[in-house]
Amino acid sequence: MSIPLFLGQDNTGIGYIINIVYMIMFIVLVFWGEKIQTTIRLRDIEYALERLRMMRDESVKFTKEKLKKYNKEEINRFMDNYLEFITVPPVDMDPAGVVWKLDHIVKTAENRVRDEIKQIIPELDDGQVLNIMNLFEASYALNYYYKVVRHYYILSKKTSSYILIIQLQAILPQVMMEAEAYLGALQAFSTGQPVGDGAGSLVAARLMRGGEIMEIEKDNVYTVKNINGRKVYMMKAKGPGGAVGTPGDALMKLSENESFKTIFMVDAGLKLEGEKSGSIAEGVGAIIGGIGTEKYKIEEVATKKSIPLYGMIIKMSLKEAITPMTKDVLNGVEEAYQLLLKRIVEKSSEGDAVMVIGVGNTVGIAQ
Amino acid sequence: MEKSSTTILVPFYFFLLGILILFSLILLFQGITGVDKNDGMINTIFIMTGVVGLISTFYMIRRYQISVQKMLKEKKLTVLTVEECSKCNYKAVRPFRDGDFVYGYGDECPRCPKNTENAPESGSKMLITAIYLDKGRQEERERY
Numbered sequence: 001m002s003i004p005l006f007l008g009q010d011n012t013g014i015g016y017i018i019n020i021v022y023m024i025m026f027i028v029l030v031f032w033g034e035k036i037q038t039t040i041r042l043r044d045i046e047y048a049l050e051r052l053r054m055m056r057d058e059s060v061k062f063t064k065e066k067l068k069k070y071n072k073e074e075i076n077r078f079m080d081n082y083l084e085f086i087t088v089p090p091v092d093m094d095p096a097g098v099v100w101k102l103d104h105i106v107k108t109a110e111n112r113v114r115d116e117i118k119q120i121i122p123e124l125d126d127g128q129v130l131n132i133m134n135l136f137e138a139s140y141a142l143n144y145y146y147k148v149v150r151h152y153y154i155l156s157k158k159t160s161s162y163i164l165i166i167q168l169q170a171i172l173p174q175v176m177m178e179a180e181a182y183l184g185a186l187q188a189f190s191t192g193q194p195v196g197d198g199a200g201s202l203v204a205a206r207l208m209r210g211g212e213i214m215e216i217e218k219d220n221v222y223t224v225k226n227i228n229g230r231k232v233y234m235m236k237a238k239g240p241g242g243a244v245g246t247p248g249d250a251l252m253k254l255s256e257n258e259s260f261k262t263i264f265m266v267d268a269g270l271k272l273e274g275e276k277s278g279s280i281a282e283g284v285g286a287i288i289g290g291i292g293t294e295k296y297k298i299e300e301v302a303t304k305k306s307i308p309l310y311g312m313i314i315k316m317s318l319k320e321a322i323t324p325m326t327k328d329v330l331n332g333v334e335e336a337y338q339l340l341l342k343r344i345v346e347k348s349s350e351g352d353a354v355m356v357i358g359v360g361n362t363v364g365i366a367q
Numbered sequence: 368m369e370k371s372s373t374t375i376l377v378p379f380y381f382f383l384l385g386i387l388i389l390f391s392l393i394l395l396f397q398g399i400t401g402v403d404k405n406d407g408m409i410n411t412i413f414i415m416t417g418v419v420g421l422i423s424t425f426y427m428i429r430r431y432q433i434s435v436q437k438m439l440k441e442k443k444l445t446v447l448t449v450e451e452c453s454k455c456n457y458k459a460v461r462p463f464r465d466g467d468f469v470y471g472y473g474d475e476c477p478r479c480p481k482n483t484e485n486a487p488e489s490g491s492k493m494l495i496t497a498i499y500l501d502k503g504r505q506e507e508r509e510r511y
Contacts, residue, residue, distance in 0.1 A: 050377065051434075191465055193446050194498050205470060240468035324446045324500040364498055366470040 034162060041165050045153050048172045052146040055183045059139040066190050067132065070121045078120055082113070082136050083143045103293040107218075127192075127241025130219075131363060134189040134242040138182045138322075145179045181319035188324045189242060194364035196320040196329045200267040203314075203336050204236035204358020205367050213367055219243040220250040221367050227341070229350035233258070235357050242363035247288065248297025251355065255301050261352035262308055263298070264343065266336055267359035268321055268329075269313030277316045278332030280339060287311030288359045298357075310347060312336055380431075384424050391420030445501035450493035452476035463498060471495050 029036075060079060067075045087109045090101035113136070117129050124132065149168070156164035188195045194202065211223030215238065222235040233254060237245030251263070265287040271277060286298040286309055302309045314332040340356065348354050395417030398410045446463035450473040457478045467473065472492040479491040 191463070192468060193463060194469055202469065209470065240471065325498065326500045330497055330499045364468045366468050 038160065038162055038165055041169050042153075042157060045149075045165070045168055045172065048176055049146070049149055049153055051176065052142070052149055052179055055179050056139070056142040056146045059142045059183060059186055062186050062190070063135050063139050066135065067121070070123075074120045078116060079136070079139070083140055085109075085113070085140070099293055099296045102291065106291060106293065125241075127239070130241035130243050131189050131192055134361070134363065135186065138185045138189060141182045142179055145175055145182075149175060178318055181322050184319060184323040188322070189363060192240060192242075192364045193324045195322055195361060196316045196325050197268045197322060197361045198325065198363060198365050199314040199316070199329055199333050199336070200265075200358040200360040201236045201239065201362040201365050202325075202333045202358070203266045203340060204234050204356060205239070205362075205365050206333075206337050207232075207234045207340070207356060207358075208236065208367050217249040217253055218246050220245040220247060222250065222254070223367075228345050230344060230348050231351075231353045232344060233260070233353065233355045235355065236367060237360070237362040239362035239365040239367060242361055244290070244359075244361050246294060247357050247359060248294035251298055251301050251357065254355070255305065258353050259305065260307050260355045262310065262344075262348050263302060263355045263357065264340060265298075265309065265311035265357045265359060266340060267311070267313055269315055270321065271315035271317060275315055276328070277320055277326065278328035278330070278335075279315045280312050280332060280336055281315060282310070282312045282339075282343075285309055285311065287313055288357075308347070310343065312339065384427060387420055387424045391417045391424065393417075394420065447499055447501050448473065448495055449497040449499075450474060451496045452479055452491075452493045454479050454491075457493070459493065467495055467498060469495055469498055
């Protein structure tokens with residue numbers, strides 16, 4: 001038997017077969033090429049969706065396992081309900097006052113969840129309740145990712161929309177990275193380990209060491225110290241439970257009796273790809289994440305009283321922000337602490353009242 | 368919790384791989400025993416197809432195993448606790464234990480005598496000054 005080297009040069013049986021196969025392939029690709037590509041892309045999405053489901057189930061199982069020594073049935077019921085919990089944002093057709101409405105709704109939701117956890121497991125202290133809330137939130141996020149991806153997967157399958165499938169496939173790597181970060185967060189929140197997001201809180205905690213700790217508003221603590229003749233107020237969320245506090249409310253309260261000359265804020269910030277974790281970026285403005293209500297309050301105080309807002313962010317990836325704090329981020333905390341001490345002296349005069357706010361989740365960080 | 372439509376995909380995937388292995392084995396067997404006694408080339412093609420089929424299916428199974436292992440491995444992170452004695456500045460690093468938190472108290476200082484008068488609240492316990500992940504940098508997953 002001779003082997004056909006080039007198409008059409010061989011007239012033996014195998015040569016004919018290859019020619020026919022090529023023609024069939026050509027026809028198939030012309031008429032069903034897009035369909036084949038769609039199937040391949042959908043297969044990729046299915047694989048990612050299956051992994052998302054595994055992650056969601058794993059996080060739910062992990063949370064239930066961690067809490068099984070308490071009221072097992074009630075916890076399972078609460079967990080299943082919580083995964084479908086909704087917080088409806090206020091109407092924003094008339095934007096005036098929408099921040100306060102949103103603040104009210106978010107606080108109501110948080111209080112409700114916190115109270116329910118306390119009711120189910122009364123033996124937990126406030127810090128442990130907050131850590132468990134963080135655990136539930138990680139499972140909630142994973143469930144949400146899974147449901148949204150599943151929704152678009154089914155929708156694109158139903159409508160056979162090639163564009164929808166491409167869009168979904170394009171954002172999947174980002175979604176999977178975020179989902180894996182939430183899965184990694186379970187360990188930190190279940191054992192109360194500091195996470196990267198607590199970098200700002202850790203800087204404040206370092207400054208607060210040795211001072212008299214006072215509580216103000218919900219989940220915040222502050223202290224006052226003298227640094228080179230400046231009256232420096234330092235504030236963070238109350239640790240070591242996983243609280244983020246309400247620095248906006250606390251600042252509003254403190255500014256009623258004190259006229260601050262400068263406000264410094266330190267927070268963890270998401271880095272761009274290629275940037276070094278733990279590196280510091282300085283700037284101006286209210287450096288705080290979240291839904292924006294606390295930021296609004298801080299900006300209100302600063303604007304009304306013409307207080308300059310300075311701040312710095314400690315850069316990290318999303319994964320580093322919600323998983324146990326890395327050495328790079330810890331080094332960034334040390335650097336930010338030294339820089340902050342320097343800036344307090346540079347940007348204020350003797351006798352001035354200065355406010356330092358360490359922003360972030362303070363899980364595993366006391367004061 | 369509801370069952371996903373994709374739940375059946377994994378068993379189906381392995382079912383297909385099983386068929387592929389079976390098919391490859393048949394091809395390999397036929398190639399070795401000699402499907403065409405007169406044409407060695409056909410036999411060689413059968414053997415090669417069988418071997419390629421087997422290699423590719425085992426590669427796919429291994430890839431699935433690695434992805435699952437990697438996912439489980441990522442959760443087992445080693446976290447370290449740094450303790451410092453405020454009196455003698457002795458510093459110790461040990462694995463994290465439940466109940467540790469930054470600026471909480473850890474183990475007794477091995478160098479200092481117990482129950483000193485200077486710090487009655489902590490005795491001779493060391494202060495936890497840092498808790499961090501053993502691995503300096505977490506690897507990002509390259510591909511979902």
